[in-house]
Amino acid sequence: MSTLAEQLGDFATESAKNGVPDDVAASVQQRVLDVLGLCVAAHRLPTSAAAVAHVLDQGGHQQATAVGLTTKVTAAQAAFANGVLAHSLDYDDTHLPSVLHPSASVVPAALAAAEHVGATGEQVVRAIAVGLEVAVRLGMAGYDEQLGNSVFFEHGQHATSITGAMGSAVAASLLYGSDPVHALGLTASMASGVIEANRTGGTVKRLHCGLAAQAGVTAAQLVGRGFTGPPTVLEGRFGFFEAWLHGQFFPTAVTDGLGTAWSVPGIFFKPYPANHFTHTTVDAGRAFRERGVTPEQVASVVVGVAGATARTIGEPIEVKRAPETGYQAQFSGPFAFAAGLLGGGGLGTGLDDYTDALAQDAGRRALMAKVAVVADAECDAIYPFQFPAVVTLTTTAGDVLVEKVLTNRGGPARPLSDDELTTKFRDNVAGRLDDAAADAVRRAAADLRHAADVTTLLSPLSKEFRA
Template sequence: MSEPTLGRQLAAFAVRAARDGVPEPVATSVRQRTLDILGLAVAAHRLETSSMILGHVLDQGGHAQAIAVGLPDRVTAAQAALVNGVLAHSLDYDDTHLPSVLHPSACVVPAALAAGEHAHASGETVVRAVAVGLEVAVRLGMAGYDEALGNSVFFEHGQHATSITGAMGAAVAASLAYGADEDGVLHALGLTASMASGIIEANRTGGTVKRLHCGLAAQAGVTAAQLARRGFTGPPTVLEGRFGFFEAWLHGQYDAGQVTDGLGETWAVPGIFFKPYPANHFTHAIVDAGLALRARGVRPEDVASVRIGVAGAVIRTIGEPIETKRTPVTGYQAQFSGPYAVAAGLFGGGGLGVGLEDYSDDLAQDPARRALMATVEVAADPRCDAIFPHQFPAIVTVVTTSGDELVEEVLANRGGPERPLSDDELARKFTDNVAGRLADAGATAVRSDILDLSHATDLADVLEPLRHLKETP
């Protein structure tokens, strides 16, 4: 008897976990990540692109099935997943799995919540669905990670692994929320593989399309789950087949063991990194180094030159073209700039050290920050290469106008297993994200209900406060 296909094995794992439950550390992590995503969705309402996606969805019309954060009227489940996924990823403040460099929660959580509300699923069902969806997304992402290369093959091909494997995880999560059996989950995977997509050129040269990626992935997952319920089917060899997922995206270069080894026993979910700063994760250690230099008494006006040493693989995202990275025009461009990251740290900020207010269009163009950024070079460092991509380290060297040389090494990221954010820090991040937009009573209710989501019986009641946000922060 032949071994089940990879998709069949994932589907069987998904249904078992939905039926039997997930380990408590995994469930706790899911509840924390769900709260994080909802806080980010509220915070993203400050962006013009958020108004764009809300307006787009309102133009479509449709049945009232699920809550899109900030819309008073319910929209279809697929539309809610689209909106909430776009909002969740737009600030680049959502969690990251390493070394796959995925942002899985921004795809999976919106899909599970939308499908769960539409299906009147219990909170416990949604928690299990999110856990499995995250695990599937990460395992597919890791199947495309090349240990010898030290990078994701998806990224080497210019593909946004998050919106590709995230769509697959979203499909599994949505399917479980709808109560699918093993065949239903497998067919949803088979359908979603024809909808998953995303390229990352905007990271280099600009454009806001990346903000759509997680929303489109979540929407694809919900849509696929719904179509599978209607009877549409996908290929059982959707992953490993001659013309399947891994051939299409990775040209057949993948590690099947990453998909199946320890499946159901070893969970990646609790080890996914939370983000303390609202910027591309490659820049976080640079921000930390800047904050540490500031704490040592270094003032921006005392800086003659800065050398940022990072892993060579990240330079194309945060250091090239260097002229563009030294002169971001918008706060969004600043989120992908190594020079801006060190400036953000040296100038200081709010939140958990540097916050949302530190990535504004005005500050991106601030003459004092521009003057500092003009002194910055970004270069490959062999020590960072040896650690990447299990961490995103940075070694920052500052030469002052008086000739002193100061070095700060940040070799492990805040928010990961080695430097975890405390429960208080995660609560503060949520509070900061919703401040001024969600009433205090609503914020308290959402925080309490989401952290106790496993006991919720009505998801619509839990999410109700998120329908009504204040227009201005």
């Protein structure tokens, strides 16, 4: 009987040879545009400048494009740089209930490998589709329905970078012509990610998808040079699932419907540049604004969310009510409510609505001081298939108003249209790409399946972007 890695390898090679469903391919093209927009936008961050400078210091052959560099770098370093950029703003897509951000590693890995070898657009679309599917299925193998959470997260592990490295390796292997089973076998020794920074600070999380993409490309290249991995790398006694999940995994999540039931189109796009747990609270704030509620009329607000969500966006409440930086504001329930009520750019709130200045703004802090974040039973029953919010607002006149937002915008229940994704892309590249270059990237992504290679897609991004 085939091992899990061998079954994934058969799925990968079959999909690379015979193609993927049209809705899957269309979704991949949307995700490529989304990721590239995020890569441009992330150049505003000092950590991005540090990552790009690090890549330049490595030298090596000019093989692939790192967004924001005028000279090409090695494929592995391009994957690293673009993976860091794609994940740094917490604006990249999310799969639920595994709570993975798969595109931020798989897309950079596949684009770097594709550019290195001159792959066609159709080849890279198929590779990305397969890589995303592998990442999601490995993530879901660690999702415990009884627990209602990912076992990866219970162990302090960042499943995004761990399974993202594995998906990146499969995607890159298809483009390099390497054996995907061996690529999985190598990458299992390279995948990692610890999520403690979400609790107590640090910018290391921004590196995770870059390291995952780099690992995937490197593994595929090493397989091409003769390195091999164990076929039982996933379920073996000393394999991936034992090492990460202590043997507590669900193999049917890897194999059931493999090749027929695709997860890719159901991955949630992020409409707002903040932790995904905060998005329905932003929506509730926007709904109150549309009802005519002003900040001056707010006496108190109770944001009800799933208990697991409350720990991230509501604790400690004193910190969440007074974030010092825009990055901290991205993880604050009180700030999310204020951002929605006050309104912003992009698709409701944009990158310019999460700045250090706004985090410290006296008016916003006065509003945030009125917001409590609590666990809500109705939300607990839905989480983690959605990140719902039930928000109760009491006005200074004594009126009690309620807004329930039980599904996330950007997911299958409330999908973003192509026009909305274009708006997000334009917002992300504004001030860094001129209109002609932005249109060129958008058109190239929308028609990627028919492209001879990825040159037209990536060449407008080979320029220096100021912070």
